[in-house]
Amino acid sequence: MKAMLIVADGMADRPIKELGWKTPLEVARKSSMDFIAESGVCGIMDIVSPGIPPGSDTGNMALLGYDPYRYYTGRGALEALGWGLEVREGDVCFRCNFATVDDDLTVLDRRAGRISNDDASKLAESLQKVKLSDSSVKFLFQNTIQHRAALVLRGPKLSASVSNSDPKKVGEKVLEVKPLNNTAEASFTAKIVNELLQKFHRILKNHKVNHERVKRGLPPANIILCRGAGNIPNLPTLSEIYNINATCIAVTSIIRGVCKVAGMRLTTVEGATGTPQTDYLAKAKAAVEALKGDNHFVFLHVKAPDVTSHDGDFQQKIKVIENIDSMIAYIIDHVDMSETYIAITADHTTSCVTRNHEGDPVPIAITGPFVRKDDVKRYDERSCSKGGLGRIRGVDLMPMLMNFIGKVEKFGA
């Protein structure tokens, strides 16, 4: 027996007036998701806790069975790991943006005009050459996609308890990084980060790439904003807990980071982009391949519905849902359903109206040989609320799936 968990990022939604007070899932044509619901057992699921909007990191940690209230240590380390940076125990990691500020350090553009990978690479190369005043600290700075970058600090006296330099709003000033507790380590780390960001700023202001950008009418990437300081979380791996091989198929770096700390294999799929234009079929093929190999568990994550939700584009969200449904159709057609459990869910609700992650529960459906099939015929928020699973928590899903494939040990005698 094997199991696959398909997570459509932010696919759950609230009723939308323009859709006759239906949700995108309720409107989309999605016969494969409905097949999973109709042949399976359904319910609704609070990813972390009722009313609490999960992040991508905490949400997917919970879906892999790790209580984020116990294990979550911030976004920085997960994202750096997900980008393939080497992160060690004790390293302090930040998520960074290339951004544009004026001479007063007021933020004009938090993404430096969504700077190209090319320009960002050249700038990052120069930044990596900065020397810090304290030689006990090493750093790694790497651009990833467009304006996104990761910063890893390594040294014996560091702490992740420091604040952000990113004010998170255009029109506000860049913030000084401050210690968040009274330890010498936090003070020292804040000092180091401030020094580093100032040196970065000095280099970027005068960099020829930025001079050229200004000539081309583009905003200069003249500052690095950082946020989400964190260490690597200390998790027991899925292999340690369940004695399984597990593979992650995801593009989004933070999701890859979560899967990496869970000890999963990371697959890279050509054509998978994390956008609504991702190659859905390629992901489906990769998932089927992974399941046919020596994996007991495949985690398949699709970012696209969250992107459309943050844009408030519910028509596009419906199309993306229908594309995911085609992806699932391929999977159902190509795995042996007599020995496979497939679950479909979302890692959180993202509302096309508020354009934010929301704390409403998500629908969950599990099909497989020995589930207690219920009466639910459609996979959506309200249909699944009538299902045989009732209302469960995100951290409970993984033990349920692993129990179906015989990988949970009895507690007691």
Next chain:
Amino acid sequence: MKAMLIVADGMADRPIKELGWKTPLEVARKSSMDFIAESGVCGIMDIVSPGIPPGSDTGNMALLGYDPYRYYTGRGALEALGWGLEVREGDVCFRCNFATVDDDLTVLDRRAGRISNDDASKLAESLQKVKLSDSSVKFLFQNTIQHRAALVLRGPKLSASVSNSDPKKVGEKVLEVKPLNNTAEASFTAKIVNELLQKFHRILKNHKVNHERVKRGLPPANIILCRGAGNIPNLPTLSEIYNINATCIAVTSIIRGVCKVAGMRLTTVEGATGTPQTDYLAKAKAAVEALKGDNHFVFLHVKAPDVTSHDGDFQQKIKVIENIDSMIAYIIDHVDMSETYIAITADHTTSCVTRNHEGDPVPIAITGPFVRKDDVKRYDERSCSKGGLGRIRGVDLMPMLMNFIGKVEKFGA
């Protein structure tokens, strides 16, 4: 007001192909269980946590309201207590088997041909005479039913943090008992247990009972295998928590042990055997008697459905369910339903397909004068999932029942 909790061990199941993808509960004729469901309020219940298969010990602890993650200390002490052995705080108890090994200590039969009580008694009598090298340690060794036995170690320097000698598989060698932590107590205990088991082996090898067994073509019970080291758990009794008198009607030793540490009275019912051939009517009569006396709460446990499930015999499981239903019919007819709450449930799902305890939820139905009767008309896994209780946890059942009979104090002012 009084309450009775009827627990049918392992009665819940998964859908079975040969039953048209129904469960034994869905197929069985069981008008009395259905009466409880129809006149009562129903739900599904995760005995310990979704997806986690409970043991008999942890499952019934949870059903009596004790969180096993907090209170469970291993099988040994519960089983020894259940057999009526005197167990004191600090004693280290083991569940033991009479077994058969070859000269290399490879296990040939983990149950010594399911040795008779008679033979086992004679052997146990000899084993109790062994002298340990360290006089600070006393031990009690007692055979129970067939190959089963209990060992209790008593002394000032003992620890339950030691491993098993039982390899749990035929064809594997007997294991050396090892300390599971770095304390002097764990090392000392491991040493003592190894010494004791070696001395047992020497006596058993040359025992005339075994010579006679070999002559009769029976496997000699030439070794004692031990597992599940544990101390007595430290629980507040039901009487301390709810100010009630409570009685347990159960045959299985480990269940009796759980009820004993909960401070319950233990009833012995003539004809009750823990097998599918148990005297169901005798149990019913004992339960009614107990409820008519000064008990506020009666816990009635029937082992039989679990036995048939471990055998994979779903037809026999259906018959056992129908027998339990007759038992319940007698109870309903003979107690005053205007002042009695009756709950029916299982302590875990046991699948006739996997033949194991599984982590799927169990159905629960509670009838009584003032429950919020719902629409559910049948007592089974899927019908109850639509009930008014929703999905609850095992540890929540006891406070609910005790609240119905007015025995839970207000929390707060």
